[in-house]
Amino acid sequence: LKGARLDIAADLRAIGFPLPRSWTKKQLREAISDFQRGFAHWDLVIDGYAGPKTKRALDYCLKNGGRCSEHFTYREFASKGSSDTTIKVHRALVRGLEEYREEAGSTAILSGYRDDEHNDHVGGASNSQHLYGNGADVPPILWLGEVKALRRFSGIGIDSSGKVRHVDVRHLGPNTTGGTIDDPTIWRYA
Numbered sequence: 001l002k003g004a005r006l007d008i009a010a011d012l013r014a015i016g017f018p019l020p021r022s023w024t025k026k027q028l029r030e031a032i033s034d035f036q037r038g039f040a041h042w043d044l045v046i047d048g049y050a051g052p053k054t055k056r057a058l059d060y061c062l063k064n065g066g067r068c069s070e071h072f073t074y075r076e077f078a079s080k081g082s083s084d085t086t087i088k089v090h091r092a093l094v095r096g097l098e099e100y101r102e103e104a105g106s107t108a109i110l111s112g113y114r115d116d117e118h119n120d121h122v123g124g125a126s127n128s129q130h131l132y133g134n135g136a137d138v139p140p141i142l143w144l145g146e147v148k149a150l151r152r153f154s155g156i157g158i159d160s161s162g163k164v165r166h167v168d169v170r171h172l173g174p175n176t177t178g179g180t181i182d183d184p185t186i187w188r189y190a
């Protein structure tokens with residue numbers, strides 16, 4: 001059993017999850033949960049245990065360049081903090097970004113998950129969806145109306161010209177503004 005756990009930990013590390021060399025069971029369970037939550041190829045139960053479906057998903061992910069969906073990798077959603085490179089991302093966000101990408105073409109994730117320290121560093125809101133792995137910043141390519149029409153995102157930030165810079169799936173997590181995919185919370189960056 002210990003050997004099987006070592007394999008799982010090695011797989012997770014290869015995909016980009018920053019498990020320490022001497023991980024605790026709690027750390028391993030959290031990394032497995034984060035993997036399960038972000039895996040967008042098919043639905044996995046998010047329970048922190050590597051059962052047969054999760055092991056198949058780990059294999060599939062490794063054979064596909066660490067991708068959590070057809071075009072996005074887990075690593076793209078990692079926190080860019082100095083000390084914390086944890087990866088948290090919701091599969092609904094990834095699936096929404098795949099649809100975004102169909103309209104926008106190749107799309108870089110400028111900011112995905114943010115740990116508390118990194119969020120403070122970049123001046124993020126104290127309840128930012130980035131803190132939950134529910135939000136992503138993208139380059140300004142699509143207009144607000146185009147992104148709303150996808151009906152995938154419940155929070156959308158736009159720049160002064162009206163192009164989308166941020167999308168999130170707050171309807172699936174802490175949702176202090178009540179945004180829905182039909183009536184998203186929309187704001188404009190200065």
Ligand SMILES: [Zn+2]
Nearest residue numbers: 135136137166
């Ligand atoms: Zn953002």
